[in-house]
Amino acid sequence: MRERRDTLKNPEQELRIFRVRSLLAVLLVFAMTGLLMGRLVYLQVVQHEVYSTRSEKNRVRVEPLPPTRGLIYDRNGELLAENRPTYNLTLVRERVDDLDATLTLLVRLLELPDEEAEAFRVRSRQRQRPFQPALLMSDLDEDQIARLAVNRHRLPGVEVEAQLLRYYPDAEIMAHALGYVGRINAEELETLDTGRYAGTHFIGKTGVERFYEDALHGQAGLRKVETNARGRVLRELGRTDPVPGQNLTLTLDKELQQLAYELLDGRRGSIVAIAPATGEILAMVSVPGFDSNQFVTGIDVASYRALQEDIDLPLFNRAIRGQYPPGSTIKPFLALAGLVEGVITPDKTIFDPGYYQLPNDSRRYRNWLRWGHGRVDMERSIAVSNNTYYYSLAHDMGIDRLHDSMSAFGFGQRVGHDVFGESTALMPSRDWKRGRFNQPWYPGETLSVGIGQGYWQVTPLQLATATAVLANRGQWVKPRLASRIGDDPVPLALPETPADIELASDGWWDKVFSGMEKVLSGSEGTARRTGVGLDYRMGGKSGTAQVFSLGQDQRYDAEELAERLRDHALFMAFAPLEEPQIAVSVIVENAGGGSTHAAHLARAMTDAWLLDDEEPDVEELREAMENDTGNVAGN
């Protein structure tokens, strides 16, 4: 029975079952299709806007076109900062069949140590999207590029990419004046106009590069491109070309700059030279310098630490941030202040017994010549650098008038027109001292100021600027580094130039000049050895800055300590006297007793600038300097 039922077919029932089931199936089919349709309505009608926007974003990508940074030239058109094409090695992993083999081959071709392969592997993973090239190595040399080119067919997915990088041909001597560009950091990014800087990776960090960042950078362009999902550009939809940065012509003279650097090379110090009539900075060096090109690509930690911890402070721009007691170099300015204030006349004399005493005070303030210079007038006070004359002058003026009249020469303020990061240094005053130490001003401190010591500190740029103003017979010029931005000259008349200094008689200028000339050419002049064989009339003033303290965290051995405790040698000068074309300040740190060090360097600078046929022999000069040490006493 059961057997039979198994084989017995019931077509009617089977058909009925099938019909019911297929009807259910049809219903299910319609229901499921309805579900799909509902989903489509949701996507294409309800959410249409959302997806429409998303697809639009998907399609069009705006790519920045970074502008080419402006070049920087010296006054003679010598290139100081250029954009050098560098070659980077990149790799697109999606296009590489066998990553290991490719990396091994690359390391072999580039003749790198085997460990590099691992570094390459790590770098090859650094990308966010498919088909984005990963940077394996930057700044390939020509040899490497050639070897990669020859083996190109064996290296699918490997590309050599060109990129413009800032390059400073004379990095060492120009580093401080020019500054440098570096990668934009997070802080800068916050304040940056992102539209203008789209696609730009570098920004001026210091110096001219920083001050003229706006002009040098230019304006980023854009191009709209259609891309596929992997970011590959299919075609360009439109573009706005970038506006390239403007070229910058500086007032610096590369040769003079080079000379200044060589003069100081191996020492520490600064030389600033200014054209008095215009304020053009002809040379501005701080020694030691450093290779600013290292900072463009990003300096490695070890090198940076080495630079930072170097006791010679190569990263420190002495020319504008170095603060030195001006010493006797400020005596001509004080004489002028005395004339302006009516405290002295050119003919007024004092008697110098070798010291000065304040009324009701037993303390003796000494002249550098123990037995005194005897009767001293203004001219002689400058030539022999008499201290007593200036103790008296300072005392008669008082700190308030002293402060104001020295400020008129730019001391204690930023003087540069386009100098980035300049220090104000310090022109002390009663108010300053109260604010700083909450102490009254003592009369003895006025006397210190009178010989350029005490709290008074100047930068080499300030000293050179004051010298230029003096050489101009009181007419102010602000020192400047740029003469032309693009094709536009930087106007000579600058806003916010301090007031000119006026004397009652023009002849008084000649008296001060004469005193300064005698420093070099007079029989008693403190720098008379330097003045030997001058082909033009030159005025100058020597100075010695006492080093009274060292930084607390600096530790040197005894010998080193002794060397670094020696006085700084200073000199300021201008020439020719009749129509000054160059004003210069020189500071040689720890050059020891004897202003001749600095004076020789100043003379070398004026020689180089005024006597165009003669190349000064730096070596000979250095030798003369060494032999001269201590020959001329005093400051």
Added chain:
Amino acid sequence: MALIDLTRALRGHPVRPPQSGIARRRTVWERTHLDPWLLAMLLVLMLAGLVVLYSASGQRLEAVVAQGIRFGVALVVMLLLAQLSPSTLLRWALPAYAVGLLMLVAVELVGDMGMGAQRWLVIPGVIRFQPSEMMKLAMPLMVAAYLSRRELPPRVKDLAVCALLIGAPVALIAKQPDLGTSLLVATAAVFVVLLAGLSWRFIAVLAGLVAAALPVLWMNLHNYQRQRVLTFLDPNSDPLGSGWNIIQSTTAIGSGGLFGKGWLQGTQSQLEFLPERHTDFIVAVLGEEFGLAGMLAVLVLYLLIISRGLWLAAGAQDTFGRLLAGSIVLTFFIYVFVNVGMVSGILPVVGVPLPLVSYGGTSSVTLLAGFGILMAIHAHRRLLPR
């Protein structure tokens, strides 16, 4: 000429079968055993598919020509299979199934790796062939053949046999791994069993078992398969990786709006944002370029084809024919549902093409072969002994 025939046939041919025994001039449809309605709709679908394919392939005419040639081959296969009598099919069921199973085992042992999965059987220089594709037809054929000899609704013993028949090849295909095809093969067979009258209680039990087996299945999934499921649940969890496909395809469809961006104007499609846009994801191109209107038109076309197919299946004279035909049609629908569902983001991504629209030869041949069998069942019904 053919067109005139076609229109005449469409006008004149009755949907109901002609009376048997009455001498009457046989139409071209009767002689070729083709169903003109079904054929017409399939041709419209294929034509629409070629239009979309031209756009989806990046306007490469070669792709369209190649696909056209495949359609031609597939149509020939359909025509040939339509000539077979159901009794022949019944006889072929076991051999076809056995050969298919053997080839799946062969693939497992010596198969060629393609796209990271072992699916291909290669006789060097002769043929490159996916046995799993053949199983899509051999499987329902076998199950239908088996059940048609049993008393229906099927009993437990019959169901156990069916489970074995289904389980072996499905497991082998899933192991390749090809989840999409294994699901389709299983579905085709399960439809046969369901149409045969599987009791509702049993269906409930099976559903419970499947639900219970899900964790086990999950454990046995390949990583990329799990990833697909996870991505389906939250595409934005990996927008540039495995979520990419689904984000891009929904964006393409959604941005199409009511009437689409126009043919060849789909930015998602033309700019290669869409992955596999001429194969599994081609419906996204359709949705983007032709909008909701285009999508609904195609879905309605599918519905018509399925309705006509089920109508033909219902008209079959014996159980074997009905079960096989019904399964073929419903499986066809599953293709559509899974593909559109996955591309529009309501189903996880499984490798199922949009039938007769996606680029690819094997699936077109299989599908049209299935319709050939369907037509054979329909055309030969009166020749069968009662």
